[in-house]
Amino acid sequence: MATINTNYRKLAAGYLFPEIARRAAAFQEQHPEETLFKLGIGNTTEPLTPTILEGLHAKVDALSNVDTYSGYGDEQGDTPLREALSRYYRDMGVNIAPDEFFVSDGAKADAGNLQSIFSLDTVIAVQDPAYPVYVDSNVVSGRSGGFNAEMGHYDGFVYMPGSAETNFFPAVPTGKVDLMYICSPNNPTGAVASHEQLAAYVEYARKHKAIIIYDAAYAEYISDPALPKTIYEIEGARECAIEINSFSKFAGFTGVRLGWTVVPKEVIAENSEPGEIHKMWNRRQVTFFNGASNIAQAGGVAVLSEQGLAESRALIAYYMENARIIRQGMQTVGLQVYGGDNAPYVWVKGPEGMTSWDLFDVFLTQCKVIVTPGSGFGPAGEGYVRLSAFGHRNNIKQAVESIVSNLKLNERN
Ligand code: PL4
Numbered sequence: 001m002a003t004i005n006t007n008y009r010k011l012a013a014g015y016l017f018p019e020i021a022r023r024a025a026a027f028q029e030q031h032p033e034e035t036l037f038k039l040g041i042g043n044t045t046e047p048l049t050p051t052i053l054e055g056l057h058a059k060v061d062a063l064s065n066v067d068t069y070s071g072y073g074d075e076q077g078d079t080p081l082r083e084a085l086s087r088y089y090r091d092m093g094v095n096i097a098p099d100e101f102f103v104s105d106g107a108k109a110d111a112g113n114l115q116s117i118f119s120l121d122t123v124i125a126v127q128d129p130a131y132p133v134y135v136d137s138n139v140v141s142g143r144s145g146g147f148n149a150e151m152g153h154y155d156g157f158v159y160m161p162g163s164a165e166t167n168f169f170p171a172v173p174t175g176k177v178d179l180m181y182i183c184s185p186n187n188p189t190g191a192v193a194s195h196e197q198l199a200a201y202v203e204y205a206r207k208h209k210a211i212i213i214y215d216a217a218y219a220e221y222i223s224d225p226a227l228p229k230t231i232y233e234i235e236g237a238r239e240c241a242i243e244i245n246s247f248s249k250f251a252g253f254t255g256v257r258l259g260w261t262v263v264p265k266e267v268i269a270e271n272s273e274p275g276e277i278h279k280m281w282n283r284r285q286v287t288f289f290n291g292a293s294n295i296a297q298a299g300g301v302a303v304l305s306e307q308g309l310a311e312s313r314a315l316i317a318y319y320m321e322n323a324r325i326i327r328q329g330m331q332t333v334g335l336q337v338y339g340g341d342n343a344p345y346v347w348v349k350g351p352e353g354m355t356s357w358d359l360f361d362v363f364l365t366q367c368k369v370i371v372t373p374g375s376g377f378g379p380a381g382e383g384y385v386r387l388s389a390f391g392h393r394n395n396i397k398q399a400v401e402s403i404v405s406n407l408k409l410n411e412r413n
Contacts, residue, residue, distance in 0.1 A: 007140050010154070012147040016132050016376035017041055023360070024370045037399035039326070039387040040370040042187065042344065044252045046318060046392075048299075049311035052251060055302025059295045070294055075286045077103025077260070078297045084304040085260055094232040100264050100278065102285055103300070105292045107217045107246035107259040112137035113288075114213055114242060114261070117280045118179055118269070125158035125177035127170060129188055129377030129384075131215065134181040152379035161380035162189065164338060168347075169197045172204040178270075180205065182231075183215040185222060188377045188386035189347040190323075190339015192227045198234045205240035209270040211277075212241040217259075220250045220316055222342045238264040242277075247296075249319075249344065249390075251303040251312040258296040319344050322396040323389035329400035330387070333407050344389040347374070351409055352383075359385045362409060367402045 020040050028036060048056070062068035076082070082098035089096045104110050111133045115122075124138045135154065138144060145155030153159050158177050162168035168189040173180075182201055184193040193201075205212050214231040222229050231241045243262040247253035263281045268274055302308045323340040330337045330348050340346035348371075350359040356373035363369045363385065374384030389396070 005140065005142075007142045007144075010139050010144065010146055011136060012149075012154075016372070019376075020360075020370065020372060024364065027364055034368050036364075037367075037369045037395055037402060038391065039389075039396075039399055040372050042249065042388045042390050044249065044254045044319075044390050046252060046315055048252050048256075049308070049315060051305060051308040051311055052299050052302045055305075055308070056256075056295055056299045059298030063295070073291045073294050073297070075289055075291045076282065077101060077292065078294065078301075081297045081300050081304075084301050088304050089230065089232070089262075092229055092233070094230055096232065096262055096264065100262055102261045102263060102281060103292050103297060104259045104261060104289070105257040105296070106248060106253075107215060107244045107261075108133055110244050110259065110261045111213070111215060113284070114244075114281075115141055115143070115179070117277065117284055118211075122178040123158060123176065124156075125160055125173050125180045126378070127180075127182050127186070128153075128159040128161045128379060129168075129374060129381030130181060130183050131187045132377060134183075134213070134215075135378070152375065152382065159378060159380070161378075162186075162191070163380070164336075164349075167191045167194070167197075168338070169193045172200050176208050176210075178208075178210050180210060180212045181215070182212055183217075184228075185218040185343035185345075186339075187215075187218065187343075188345055188372065188374060188381060188384075190341070190343035190345040190386075191347075192222055192224070192342045194226075195228050195234065198228055198231055198237075202231070202234045202236050202240060206236050209268065210240065211267065211269060212237075214241050214243045215245075216243055217246045218249055218343050219245060220312070221320065221344055223320070224342050227342060232262070232264075238266045239268060242267060242281075247300055247303055250316075251299075251308070252315060253296065253299065253303075256293075256296050256299055258292055258300045318393070319389045322391060322393060325393075325396055325400055326387050326389055329404050332404050340387075340389065346387040346389065348385050348387060350383055350385065354383065354409070356382055356385055359383075362407070363403070366408060367399075367406045369399045369403055 160170035168191040246259035336349040338347040356375035374381030
């Protein structure tokens with residue numbers, strides 16, 4: 001008799017982004033004459049740049065020829081890409097060996113799968129608010145109790161709430177936790193952790209033999225040279241941190257699909273030997289994963305070339321100008337605004353007493369703009385909405401103009 005994994009039943013509601021799409025579609029069905037502006041999902045819109053296209057085309061051509069065709073590659077990723085990643089980190093002043101990179105088809109899958117190499121009694125601590133995959137993957141694996149509707153969280157997890165006062169990066173836990181999820185630049189708040197804040201997490205993790213899963217998917221959006229782009233800039237992080245990253249927002253690979261995870265050989269848990277976690281992740285990948293697309297990996301090598309980096313950074317500057325336009329618009333309507341300066345997300349606080357979904361409804365019905373409710377990222381996100389800077393400039397401008405002209409927060413419908 002087959003039985004299902006009933007942990008799935010604990011998942012509080014639909015996954016955040018399909019739920020937003022469902023509500024927006026319902027509104028559109030009732031108002032077919034309206035054009036909706038999308039500042040919701042963080043999805044890239046601008047075409048791939050010439051150097052990257054060249055890299056992708058060259059690989060497609062190689063696949064068309066019997067002498068240069070290649071089939072399955074190494075599950076861990078192609079050597080040229082792992083070497084290019086190692087050089088990319090070296091340029092940030094950090095030494096990561098090529099075999100410490102595990103190339104993936106994007107950061108989301110690794111963010112969900114990494115928990116599988118830790119025991120089921122692992123105490124999970126999650127930065128709040130944060131990308132929902134960290135929590136949901138641990139719910140499904142059975143590390144939580146039920147969803148506590150009153151608190152807006154899952155029993156059994158340690159939520160580390162951030163607030164505007166601490167730049168949305170929480171203090172280290174007061175009790176002992178085992179696995180901490182930290183995302184910087186943060187989705188959804190757009191805040192970036194300082195060296196001191198990351199050093200505090202690293203110090204905590206080393207002291208408690210805890211591990212940090214550090215999601216740096218938006219690292220390339222940091223323009224302030226004082227802010228860390230990788231957790232390995234912090235001394236001691238190689239013993240306690242696993243870093244996830246992605247070409248999705250770095251180079252417009254949301255559809256192409258390519259990412260990487262760094263598992264340093266020194267990373268240790270309470271009951272592991274040095275090198276064992278690195279070997280376990282390797283074992284996990286060779287068992288469950290057949291490697292990222294070889295075409296995508298050729299594109300990744302092109303991204304990391306000198307010209308590819310310059311083009312990708314120009315694309316990032318385009319999205320960051322969108323972020324500036326959004327920030328300015330939200331300030332014009334008198335809202336409290338955070339983020340959007342070293343990250344492609346603008347985090348907006350609504351008036352006291354308004355929930356995130358109330359705000360979502362107001363933006364949708366009054367302004368025809370789709371945003372993302374902050375409560376979908378955790379209880380500390382309640383009362384906020386996230387606006388994404390990914391979009392064509394024209395659409396971004398129209399969305400902001402619509403908000404500035406139509407938003408009347410004291411006249412909810
Ligand atoms: C929508 C902090 C977006 N359906 O593309 P990947 O898999 O390399 O990266 C996913 C990812 C990883 N880490 C962080 C992220 O914010 C994301 C992408 N987040 C968003 O709007 O929050 C796209 C989400 C997608 C999803 O559910 O992930």
